[in-house]
Amino acid sequence: MPLSEHEQRMLEQMERALYAEDPKFATALEGSGLRTYTRRRVYQAIAGFLVGIALLMAGMVAQWIWISVVGFLVMLGCAVLVVTGWRKAPRGGAPRGPMGAAGRRGPVRQRRSMMDRIEQRWQRRRDEQGR
Incomplete structure (x- = not known):
């Protein structure tokens, strides 16, 4: 149900008052922090996975087994981070707060x-x- 013009004006006034009174608290209420953190973590894990592939290939080309093993372990760790980060990421319409998905x-x-x-x-x- 969309807000009427009067309700929108009242809401905007309350938002401005909140920002004027306590800007730090108002920024914390915006709620994009967890989503941004999770997304950044997933992207870093994907980049780490690609680095792991490069290490694995470099170890195979140089015939140094230990570099290949390190590359595989990096790939495995990053894959786990991607999967867990993807599952924990808040959805667009999901309710925020302590309830989460459960x-x-x-x-x-x-x-x-x-x-x-x-x-x-x-x-x-x-x-x-x-x-």
Whole structure:
């Protein structure tokens, strides 16, 4: 349900007030930190995997087995980091917070009922102000 113009203005005013009062806290609430960190970690692991392939190939060409083993271990470690990082990465529409992916069914119902209560309160306030 989209916000009305009045609601959007009120929300923008609250955001500006929050940024003016405590900019550090407001930036922390933006929530892109975990997503950016996880994405960066996955990219670093992919780059490490490619370095592992290069070490493996270089060890095979130079016929130094220990370099190939190191390259394989680097590849294996980076593959584990990619898989775990990919699973932990927050989805675009996923709820943020401590609940994460586990136990979504129960809290979603509670959130909907909470949102309904908030919307009802908002409508009552708007009706009272309109009188």
